Every structure is written in structure tokens, then in C-alpha cells.
Amino acid sequence: MAAMRRIAVMTSGGDAPGMNAAVRAVVRAGLEQGVEVYGIRQAYAGLVAGDFERLTSREVSGILQRGGTVLQTARNEEFKTPAGQKKALRSLNEHSIDGVIVIGGDGSLRGAIKLHELGVPVVGVPASIDNDIWGTDMSIGVDTALNTILDAIDRLRDTATSHNRCFIVEVMGRSCGYLALMGAILGGAEIVIIPEYEVSKEEVARSLEDAYIRGKNHAIAVIAEGASYSARDLESYLQSQGVGFEVRLTILGHTQRGGSPSAFDRLLATRMGVAAVHSLLNGETGVMIGRQGREQVAVSLYDVTTKMREIGEEYMKMAYTLSR
Ligand code: ADP
Ligand code: F6P
Secondary structure: OOOOOOOEEEEEEOOOHHHHHHHHHHHHHHHHHOEEEEOOHHHHHHHHHHHHHEEOOHHHHHOOOOOOOOOOOOOOHHHHHHHHHHHHHHHHHHOOOEEEEEEHHHHHHHHHHHHHHHOOOOOEEEEEEOOOOOOOOOEEOOHHHHHHHHHHHHHHHHHHHHOEEEEEEEEEEOOOOHHHHHHHHOOOOOEEOOOEEEEOOHHHHHHHHHHHHOOOOOEEEOOOOOOOOHHHHHHHHHHHHOOOEEEEEEEEHHHHHHHOOOOHHHHHHHHHHHHHHHHOOOOOEEEEEEEEEOEEEEEEHHHHHOOOOOOOHHHHHHHHHHHO
């Protein structure tokens, strides 16, 4: 294979704090290796439409600490169709792009497989606050989102304690309970409800009532947005049952996606961005850079998009033990 001269990078799916740090790392590591780097604006939408911009070292100055993504992101249906994919290939040819780095969540990585199958060298970088991507201990953005959740829980506990209240806190994660479970353990919640482990509304009510009777002057119930019942249904149920505490609901929503990336996310994004460039220029394709232990490893995108990342049962037990 001829040496690569020009590569492109995109950020796709839901934005995640640290995406900019990863773009910066890709650009600067690429330039250092002697390739030109192009940014694709608005993910697969920009790929289909040919919305590319040359990125020099100066273009990525001052973005390391910024949340969101300067390349912007989008969800795009057209790229899922053969017609959209042809347009994407045409855009890549028009700009003489030899390889692509896709920074995004599991959906975005499914798009990356498509590119790989169409013969475009591609390397993925996992970025999603949900931490639902197989093959990596952590995805870019998870640590920052978790810190935002903990900050919110700490604040809610202050007011909960002052009023003898229970707060239901709904956190994001799609169908994955990672953020909720870690938020509950590290935020000291009384109970956690995640899609992976069913806890009935009756059980939630019992455990809150129990906490009230044991003399607690506050309670926090963390519920994942993907749980089998909604936070609002839980709120109505608990209010109708009367668990001792007054009940209030806070939905953290998109506040969890914004903000300056933590030190951990900056480091993770930087290391993964650099590793993605090296991997692409070494001729690897159809892989994602995963963080496993202390190492950056290239894992197959087929495995990434077909295998389920498991939530350890021991964490569920820990959440229960520590809530007493
Ligand atoms: P995330 O990457 O955060 O999981 P999405 O699931 O919304 O976000 O996926 C982001 C984008 O990736 C989609 O809007 C689409 O453009 C592209 N994509 C997702 N799945 C596929 C697929 N099977 N084939 C081609 N492109 C896909
Ligand atoms: O995948 C990241 C995520 O924030 C999920 O946690 C959430 O379910 C979803 O994206 C929200 O998507 P949108 O920003 O399109 O409402």
C-alpha cells in the first residue's frame, strides 16, 4: 500500500467532553508524521456533503479544554443508504483522503465499519458519555460526565437533608446503566435502578421506607434513563405510597454532556488520538483504539459493534452494601 499523504477526522453521534482534545491530538500527531489532516464537519452528514476543512496546528490551538466538538456532530440517515455511501466515497476521492479517523459512539463506529467495508482505511476512537462500547475500559467523556453527576448528587443531598426529602435523580446512558451505577456508588445513593438489573418500584419504595425508619434524613435514588420504568412513573408511585420522605425528581439531562473535560478525559483523548494516527499510518483498518488496563490496544470494529460491554455484578452488590 502506498504511504498515506492525507487523512481526515470526524466527531460523530452524541458529543462527549474530550472530543476536541482527541481532534487536536490527531491533527498534531498526523502533522508530525508528515500527513495533511482534514476535518469533516458534522460527522457523516459532512462526509456525504463533502464538507471538509484543512486543519493546521493553529486551527486546533486552544480547544483542548473545551467541551463539545469544534467539528460539530450530527446524526445522519443518508449515510446508512447505499446512495449516501456512494456520495461519501466521492467526497473522499475529491479531497484525496487516504484514511479516516472516526471519533464517536457505537452507532458512529457502525458507520466506520461501513467505510472499512467500502475499502476506506478507517480507525475508530470511542467517545460517548454512556460507557457502553465494548473493547475499552473507558470511552472519552465518561469521566467528565460522572463528575458532573456527582456534583449534582452532592448538591441535591444538601437540600434533601435540609428538608428530609428523597431525590430521584435520572441520569443518561441510553440502554446502559454504567453512569447510574457509578453515580450511585460514588454519590452514596440509597438505591439504584439500571436496565441490567431489574428492581421493582415496590422494592424501591421498601428500601426508601427502610432508610426512613433507620433514621436517615435524606435519600437519593439514582435511576438510569434506560430503566424499565421512567423516573416520572417512579416519582408518582413513591408519592402515592408515602415512604416517609417527601419525594422530588431531578432529571440531569444534557448538562451531563457539556463542560470542560476532566484531566482523565484529556489524557485518554490525547493518547487515543495519537494511537489512532499511528495505527492508521501503520496500515491498520477496521479497528478501534481501546484502553485496556494501562495500554492502548487496537480491537476489531466487528467485535466492538457485536459484543456487549458487561456491567460487573460486583458493583451492583457494592452499591447495595454501601447504601445501608
Ligand atoms: P453514537 O455514535 O453516539 O452511538 P448514533 O447511534 O446516533 O450515535 O450514530 C451516529 C451516526 O452514525 C448515525 O447518525 C449515522 O450517520 C451513523 N450510523 C449509525 N449506524 C450506522 C450504520 N449501521 N451504517 C451506517 N452508518 C451508521
Ligand atoms: O449517547 C449519548 C447520549 O447522551 C445518551 O446518554 C442519551 O440517551 C442520548 O445521547 C441523547 O441524545 P440526544 O442528544 O439526541 O437527545
